[in-house]
Ligand SMILES: Nc1ncnc2c1ncn2[C@@H]1O[C@H](COP(=O)(O)OP(=O)(O)OP(=O)(O)O)[C@@H](O)[C@H]1O
């Protein structure tokens with residue numbers, strides 16, 4: 001092993017900094033999954049009959065499905081009977097005031113760097129916080145509702161706006177879309193719901209923080225975002241979890257609907273617990289995210305900074321149905337130690353003159369594996385469609401792997417599809433150059449990595465871009481000497 | 482200030498520096514010349530602390546401190562600056578951002594507060610003027626797509642920003658057009674004080690018309706085989722290296 005690789009290895013020893021457990025009382029179901037589990041969750045949430053039926057239908061379909069095996073990740077078989085499907089902090093779900101929050105919970109948010117008080121005072125970001133399976137609090141509701149914006153937990157939306165939920169739930173990600181989406185449809189417990197009315201631009205970032213806390217708990221959130229004609233919203237989700245030896249399952253579904261001339265920016269900073277240095281524990285993150293540009297000139301942008309999870313399996317996608325609609329995907333995926341990521345996007349061009357842009361930056365360190373998997377599909381009707389994809393991989397050390405699986409299907413010969421890919425290593429030359437200017441190696445790596453990800457990071461809202469930069473530095477702490 | 486004694490260094494199994502002795506005092510300018518492959522860049526790299534090279538014997542002191550004991554970044558923070566013969570590109574990182582990080586790391590080492598944005602900008606404008614470099618260049622990703630001359634000028638800008646104790650310029654003149662050469666040399670001269678020192682590695686006497694050296698050394702096969710004053714550079718320009726090689730080879734056989 002060369003010197004540099006030895007050094008690389010030495011420093012691959014960063015510690016997860018969000019691994020605390022909050023000691024709050026939980027109201028949870030025993031382990032196991034059956035129709036009764038589904039009925040229990042639905043009853044607990046006081047759901048209408050149609051939703052229970054929808055869940056049961058999903059559950060029955062799920063039973064008949066097989067776990068997908070096509071992705072480039074390896075993990076022990078999940079025992080779906082060994083998971084708790086419902087766990088809620090014993091706490092009133094609707095709060096009149098933030099002051100009513102359990103002090104332990106409040107402390108949790110402080111540790112996560114989301115001070116709800118702060119959020120209340122600060123303008124700019126409205127937060128919905130989901131711990132384990134239940135939405136704890138949504139800030140700024142009043143201010144948003146003056147504009148007709150609905151931003152609340154999914155459970156609340158089911159009660160307050162059943163017609164919207166019923167119309168759109170499962171409309172972008174059908175129940176049978178894939179194994180994990182079917183499971184989520186059966187047992188989802190909460191998540192965020194957002195509706196932007198016609199012509200309204202959300203004046204602030206909307207944000208959801210997801211936190212898994214209880215042990216052996218699966219987290220299955222369901223997020224639904226609808227921007228009506230000419231509406232605009234920028235939405236951010238962040239996630240953390242405690243350190244535990246066993247893997248925990250996270251299988252979320254996110255659906256976005258953008259009507260004519262509406263725009264949705266959806267940003268994720270994913271920092272689930274990645275497991276320890278030896279690959280023990282960590283979140284198994286199987287997420288289905290999809291948006292539809294239902295109307296002409298609609299636009300959906302996905303931006304993700306993925307640093308956590310033992311396994312990441314995630315392909316935020318855009319269905320470009322409206323003519324002249326636009327889909328974007330900007331991604332940074334970092335893997336270190338034994339993490340595995342298989343992530344990318346699908347851009348389905350249906351409408352005329354639809355455009356899509358994919359910028360994917362993979363960074364692999366340690367013994368990790370990082371795959372980009374993308375599909376660009378141009379349908380027959382998509383006259384003049386254009387796609388540009390750029391997939392870059394950065395390797396740190398020689399024990400990690402980077403893989404690119406681009407799939408391109410073009411059924412209209414007026415379309416333009418461009419794909420560029422590069423693989424590079426953080427050069428010793430680059431690090432030495434920084435060292436020679438007085439910059440220590442750790443900082444040099446952060447600087448080089450941030451430079452490499454710049455195109456993606458600049459898509460994030462300002463305050464989150466700064467957070468994401470720090471997170472990148474922490475995730476790679478110790479990966480080069 | 483700098484004292485190199487009997488320095489030997491090798492890369493892989495090949496010994497490249499074979500007993501370098503050099504004394505540089507504050508306020509002095511030393512020029513190092515010598516045929517291709519004689520070890521000039523190697524000497525510069527070893528002084529800067531590049532880990533590819535193994536120092537097998539000898540000592541290097543900077544102001545009484547053992548330089549070889551320090552990490553590359555600490556050498557830089559102690560005031561060693563190397564203007565690279567081939568500057569490296571760092572995509573996505575602007576020179577401004579890069580320098581802000583570097584300046585603050587050096588300040589932290591010296592127990593100073595980080596520089597605030599306003600002071601940094603002021604310092605930058607001042608140094609930009611000194612080396613006549615355009616701000617638009619500094620906003621671009623470091624050295625990415627820079628022309629050869631732009632890269633060299635950027636190196637001198639960084640030197641100006643960091644105000645080193647000992648600057649080593651490795652063929653900073655190659656690739657510069659005549660005007661740029663004058664500007665860069667001017668910059669170097671303006672940065673010269675009674676307390677710092679400069680080592681210029683060059684192949685051409687022309688640079689030494691602008692940056693006038695106190696001493697000129699000829700490196701050949703990993704040793705300094707001849708030292709003199711700027712007249713030696715003129716002589717080399719005229720006669721080439723053959724006579725020196727012959728002299729040196731005769732001595733070692
Ligand atoms: N990795 C390496 N492996 C083997 N030999 C090397 C290696 N790196 C450098 N060398 C050799 O060391 C010798 C000295 O190289 P160096 O770059 O110091 O020369 P130089 O005097 O700066 O030459 P130039 O005038 O061309 O810049 C050369 O013969 C070179 O081939």
Ligand SMILES: [Mg+2]
Pocket residue numbers: 521522523566651652
């Ligand atoms: Mg050289």
